[in-house]
Amino acid sequence: xxxxxxxxxxxxxxxxxxxxxxxxxxxxxxxxxxxxxxxxxxxxxxxxxxxxxxxxxxxxxxxxxxxxxxxxxxxxxxxxxxxxxxxxxxxxxxxxxxxxxxxxxxxxxxxxxxxxxxxxxxxxxxxxxxxxxxxxxxxxxxxxxxxxxxxxxxxxxxxxxxxxxxxxxxxxxxxxxxxxxxxxxxxxxxxxxxxxxxxxxxxxxxxxxxxxxxxxxxxxxxxxxxxxxxxxxxxxxxxxxxxxxxxxxxxxxxxxxxxxxxxxxxxxxxxxxxxxxxxxxxxxxxxxxxxxxxxxxxxxxxxxxxxxxxxxxxxxxxxxxxxxxxxxxxxxxxxx
Amino acid sequence: xxxxxxxxxxxxxxxxxxxxxxxxxxxxxxxxxxxxxxxxxxxxxxxxxxxxxxxxxxxxxxxxxxxxxxxxxxxxxxxxxxxxxxxxxxxxxxxxxxxxxxxxxxxxxxxxxxxxxxxxxxxxxxxxxxxxxxxxxxxxxxxxxxxxxxxxxxxxxxxxxxxxxxxxxxxxxxxxxxxxxxxxxxxxxxxxxxxxxxxxxxxxxxxxxxxxxxxxxxxxxxxxxxxxxxxxxxxxxxxxxxxxxxxxxxxxxxxxxxxxxxxxxxxxxxxxxxxxxxxxxxxxxxxxxxxxxxxxxxxxxxxxxxxxxxxxxxxxxxxxxxxxxxxxxxxxxxxx
Numbered sequence: 001x002x003x004x005x006x007x008x009x010x011x012x013x014x015x016x017x018x019x020x021x022x023x024x025x026x027x028x029x030x031x032x033x034x035x036x037x038x039x040x041x042x043x044x045x046x047x048x049x050x051x052x053x054x055x056x057x058x059x060x061x062x063x064x065x066x067x068x069x070x071x072x073x074x075x076x077x078x079x080x081x082x083x084x085x086x087x088x089x090x091x092x093x094x095x096x097x098x099x100x101x102x103x104x105x106x107x108x109x110x111x112x113x114x115x116x117x118x119x120x121x122x123x124x125x126x127x128x129x130x131x132x133x134x135x136x137x138x139x140x141x142x143x144x145x146x147x148x149x150x151x152x153x154x155x156x157x158x159x160x161x162x163x164x165x166x167x168x169x170x171x172x173x174x175x176x177x178x179x180x181x182x183x184x185x186x187x188x189x190x191x192x193x194x195x196x197x198x199x200x201x202x203x204x205x206x207x208x209x210x211x212x213x214x215x216x217x218x219x220x221x222x223x224x225x226x227x228x229x230x231x232x233x234x235x236x237x238x239x240x241x242x243x244x245x246x247x248x249x250x251x252x253x254x255x256x257x258x259x260x261x262x263x264x265x266x267x268x269x270x271x272x273x274x275x276x277x278x279x280x281x282x283x284x285x286x287x288x289x290x291x292x293x294x295x296x297x298x299x300x301x302x303x304x305x306x307x308x309x310x311x312x313x314x315x316x317x318x319x320x321x322x323x324x325x326x327x328x329x330x331x332x333x334x335x336x
Numbered sequence: 337x338x339x340x341x342x343x344x345x346x347x348x349x350x351x352x353x354x355x356x357x358x359x360x361x362x363x364x365x366x367x368x369x370x371x372x373x374x375x376x377x378x379x380x381x382x383x384x385x386x387x388x389x390x391x392x393x394x395x396x397x398x399x400x401x402x403x404x405x406x407x408x409x410x411x412x413x414x415x416x417x418x419x420x421x422x423x424x425x426x427x428x429x430x431x432x433x434x435x436x437x438x439x440x441x442x443x444x445x446x447x448x449x450x451x452x453x454x455x456x457x458x459x460x461x462x463x464x465x466x467x468x469x470x471x472x473x474x475x476x477x478x479x480x481x482x483x484x485x486x487x488x489x490x491x492x493x494x495x496x497x498x499x500x501x502x503x504x505x506x507x508x509x510x511x512x513x514x515x516x517x518x519x520x521x522x523x524x525x526x527x528x529x530x531x532x533x534x535x536x537x538x539x540x541x542x543x544x545x546x547x548x549x550x551x552x553x554x555x556x557x558x559x560x561x562x563x564x565x566x567x568x569x570x571x572x573x574x575x576x577x578x579x580x581x582x583x584x585x586x587x588x589x590x591x592x593x594x595x596x597x598x599x600x601x602x603x604x605x606x607x608x609x610x611x612x613x614x615x616x617x618x619x620x621x622x623x624x625x626x627x628x629x630x631x632x633x634x635x636x637x638x639x640x641x642x643x644x645x646x647x648x649x650x651x652x653x654x655x656x657x658x659x660x661x662x663x664x665x666x667x668x669x670x671x672x
């Protein structure tokens with residue numbers, strides 16, 4: 001099982017990506033192909049200690065897709081980009097999964113173009129979020145900004161299968177993100193999706209309100225990519241803001257500051273718990289292979305974890321299972 | 337300036353509402369009409385100390401709209417409900433604003449039916465949210481779950497005027513909630529709204545991503561009511577969850593627990609800062625009068641603050657100013 005890492009994408013240049021690959025190879029023995037400009041990657045690798053016997057190779061790609069570049073343009077014009085070559089490796093059977101921290105629109109477009117997608121299905125980006133109980137899967141967090149109700153049903157099916165296989169949970173509980181608990185609450189799209197989910201064979205638990213997202217009462221939370229992306233980024237921003245506001249409050253008070261000093265370790269553990277990096281990127285579900293999208297600013301540890309997730313999903317043959325599951329359900333694909 | 341309080345709505349019965357009215361009357365001398373079942377309200381009033389000389393009267397209403405009742409049904413069938421009678425008082429000129437913690441859909445529907453709405457405008461619920469700097473206005477947070485782009489423009493205009501008049505800020509900065517900073521990012525609705533806002537005479541600052549909502553870089557954040565409601569409730573839930581997770585972490589550690597004890601006061605001040613109750617409910621903008629929607633579980637203090645906001649908005653003649661502002665802008669109303 002070999003993972004191709006788009007080693008040129010991301011906000012911080014190749015170094016944190018290369019370091020992440022080295023960590024994954026060292027700690028888990030994962031075979032990795034770094035894809036990108038050969039001289040740059042060789043130099044980056046040379047700065048990282050103890051790489052001698054690691055199963056890491058380099059595949060040259062002469063171009064890089066910029067973070068702000070149009071995905072469609074990149075796909076059309078940059079045929080030798082690092083992300084494109086990484087997916088080509090998977091199509092050629094030389095790698096079994098791709099991890100990229102680059103332009104996520106371009107990663108999505110390239111994955112769909114090179115690996116194909118399950119016929120009739122809208123691929124979606126899923127991400128595990130921390131809750132008061134176990135992590136929950138939010139799907140879609142940005143691949144589809146304009147969805148039809150049956151796309152939300154597709155997300156529910158894919159998310160459910162992901163949780164069953166990856167988190168090993170039978171009959172994952174599926175919720176639909178909306179503005180009230182009753183089925184008749186929501187916008188037109190969501191009310192129709194409710195009916196589809198309710199009559200599906202999923203373990204559908206009804207609507208989930210915003211305030212319940214972090215309660216951990218469902219395993220899969222279905223939403224369209226526009227809403228999901230806003231929620232995901234809002235959560236990151238709010239978690240940071242809450243901590244910043246709390247720290248401000250605490251620093252304003254001498255006694256409390258002493259307390260804060262003692263409580264610092266607890267803060268650190270807490271930050272780890274809400275740190276999305278721990279979960280290792282967001283899998284792209286519904287394409288014909290394994291692809292993981294990471295934050296542009298991923299640290300080496302996040303990259304290592306994403307490589308681990310790619311390895312596991314490829315081992316589980318999740319993409320094949322999704323395809324088998326969806327193609328058995330023509331009803332899901334035809335609904336308008 | 338007299339405020340009519342729907343004293344029967346809410347999750348906790350009339351007592352916190354009546355107490356809130358007494359606080360408002362005692363601390364600010366506001367004249368208040370409690371609307372609801374006379375005997376129940378007289379009894380509730382009798383349990384609250386020092387009410388002798390307060391400017392509080394009771395207006396009898398024989399019916400109550402339940403929290404889960406259909407707003408349309410309530411409007412059609414319960415012509416003597418507390419919320420209906422409260423708005424009737426405003427229409428008759430006996431009160432200048434309504435505050436309700438009851439069924440918010442019914443409050444919205446009754447406000448539109450009794451007070452009317454600005455022709456061609458979709459009334460919206462606005463709410464002040466805490467940020468790292470000054471509070472920002474999120475509009476719409478639930479009145480309109482299916483919006484056209486020009487409705488988002490209307491929300492921007494109303495929100496801007498609200499901030500200018502109520503928070504006394506010239507040229508409020510207006511942002512559009514979306515999934516990327518550039519104008520071409522977002523769903524179809526939001527991309528079209530971007531163009532409308534961008535060519536309007538508002539101080540439009542472009543898209544605001546989820547992670548920037550709490551940074552306080554804009555004064556008004558425009559979104560449709562479905563997205564806004566989810567964001568609002570997600571924020572409440574997440575703020576609670578972050579604090580709960582943090583407390584769990586801290587309690588697991590003896591030294592940190594001691595620190596936590598010392599830091600408790602800071603926590604309290606912090607909670608006050610993120611407490612929506614402090615801001616006193618959500619004004620309904622775009623109807624022909626003043627109406628404030630409160631949380632169903634509002635405490636007396638929140639009710640007092642909401643009465644204060646209603647008093648101020650009525651004094652500012654905000655509804656009239658909104659109408660004058662919108663009716664001068666026929667372009668805003670006709671866009672499809």
